[in-house]
Amino acid sequence: MTRRAVTLRVGIALTALIALIALVSLVWLPHGVSDTSGGRLAPPGTDGYLFGTDRLGRDLASQFMIGARIAMVTGIGAVAIAAVVGVVCGIVAAFAEGWFDDTLAGLLDVLIAFPTLLLAMLIVAAQPASIWTAVLAIGLAQSAIIARLTRILAKRVLQSSFVAAARTSGTGSFGIVVGHVLPNIWTTLAVSLALQFGLAVLAEASLSYLGLGAPPPNASWGRLLQEAQQTVLVAPMGAIVPGLLIVVLVIGVNLIADGLREKLDPTARGRIIA
């Protein structure tokens, strides 16, 4: 097996593992979400509590599973928003010319320079804490990066000979975008979006850790980490497992991005001069 095939497969395996946990959590959890009958801070392995319980006696394993669901929703949601908003804005910007073009480019650069987390916090702090505001905030913040990438890629395609040929064939701008620009840029965008997935999960974990995400029992891994902070020496699993799960998911998605890039990059094919 080639090296890049391994990368892709391992990435898919890791991500699928988390996705599976998330899916399963929709239909089954080891214990009820609000069930506090386990006794406070029971150690892992007691009596059907795989990882033990938290300060209020709730099953940690169930909370980790819910955290998986939240992480997946965040990743998919943020990436979806970033993709739609970013690509549309990027394409519009690609058609701009002259001073309008320069202004848009500058605007995008400013948005990107602005720390995503800070931006997200501003948006989220103004709303009651919920997963959807976090997803929206992160998605919007990331859309600036996608927009800038789309703009550059689309501009290059728009300057190509085959787009000039499409114009002389009578194809309108919409037809050119759908038929020529998007098919030629989507692979590079896909790699970037895969990376953004990981970043979104990390961003949400950070937001939750700072207390801006939903509280338990619908907590994300970041929030669980924060909750586990005070009792980390007594019940370490409460901190280790969420941390590990975040690592697994983010590495998994990054490996997918790496594997995709190797597989889809058209310039990776070498040319021999003879």
Place this chain on the structure above:
Amino acid sequence: MTLLSLDDATVAYGRDAPAALANASLRVNAGENLAIVGESGAGKSTILNLLLGLRAPTSGRVLYGDRPLARRDRTMMRAFRRDVQCVFQDPYASLDPRRRVAAIVGEPIRSLGIARGAALAERVTTALERVGLPADATTRFPHEFSGGQRQRIAIARAIVCEPRVLLADEPVSALDVTTRVKVVDLISELVASSDMTLVMVSHDIGVVAELCEQTIVLERGSIVERGATSDVLGAPRHPYTRKLMSAVPRLP
């Protein structure tokens, strides 16, 4: 009959920059294949873009038949695009690498609303036949073909809607010497066998001599000489034309 013309057209890219094209006037008459000769920076691409309606002149006019070309008039542009098609220079860049040959060659037919479905497919097959490519080329991608074959695909796309003016931008410069002959022959035959007039932009004087009866010579944005190819090449009057002719490498 004048199919296409430029009337005192000037193109300047900025207020301070020298004009890419200055006060150019020319006529494309039916049946008279025209060559536009010049070196890099002469303004060949600019003239081409004007004649293709891809840009408007800063001053002066582009005329389609006897009417000024109105790029916002969709009905006029549709008729214009059907009548004026182009073969671009680089066979490795003028075909969308993500599209199959059928979609590439059929694009003008589809975008101009000329035909759909089976009728469209038939016109694509006919065009491919005329350029000497097999019918099974339709399902393949550009990278599966050689430079000469790709240029044939580009030619097929240019003739598929049966234009009256075929513009060609250095159509054989990027090809091998032996392939050049074949493609030049193809263009010659296509132009002769249909109601098409060729306007070819080129720096290759040998190919110009082979294909075009009329020649215009461009130097740094201005037309410096024009006339019958035999006159322009055989008895050049302008010093630049003379310099060009003497610089052409000849076999001993």
Place this chain on the structure above:
Amino acid sequence: MTLLALDGLTVRAGDAVLVDDLSFSLDEGERIGLIGESGSGKSLTALAILGLLPAGLAATGSIRLDGTEVVGARERTLNRIRGRAAAPVFQEPRTALDPLMRIGKQIAEPIRRRGLRGGAIDQAMRRLLAQVALDDGSRIARAFPHELSGGQRQRVAIAIALAAEPKVLLADEPTTALDVSVQAEILALLDEIAAARRMAVVFVSHDLAVVSRVASRALVMRRGQVVEHGGIQALLASPQHDYTAGLIASARRFENALERQMRS
């Protein structure tokens, strides 16, 4: 004295043979043309002589450049002889020059490698620029590549090649990307300089007429193999191989069209 000797050079990419059993030799002052279309292996041969084959390609056989064996040589050995034994002029002046370095600095590099220092470098540089007919020497030296025209950049590339005082000049389609009028000037320049310095020249091109301007002997290559070789006049007058005849016929075709137009 033989400056360059190829003996059975074969270049492979995996199983594919890109250059097949190529042999020729060049003495001081001699010139040879490598004529072929794309895929003929002519450019790969030039790269192989300099030890610059891209990764994934393997060369076997022998290339002796000024007495040193190039095939299988280590990078250190190659670095010593590159420039002094052989120097290249490539097709695309845009990629041959570092876009972020001033021209003067780029020419100075090979001069410094020769051992000159300080004011002597400056002098050598001006002399070189004058030799390639770039008269406004100081302005050119301060300029960046993108500020020059294609013809000027190619002259700079030639100056850089000459700066190392090579014994063999490897020109790979040096005028193909240039305008016709500039091409004529560059060819005349190469001819003159090579004669003045008694350099051996390997001239790679697909254009018969261009090769005949510079070299008197040629190898015709097709798909990695030498199809025919000999004096250019003899090749043109009576080609032995069909492929050579085809190449000549194609070239003559457009020349004849030109002559017909000029005569009528």
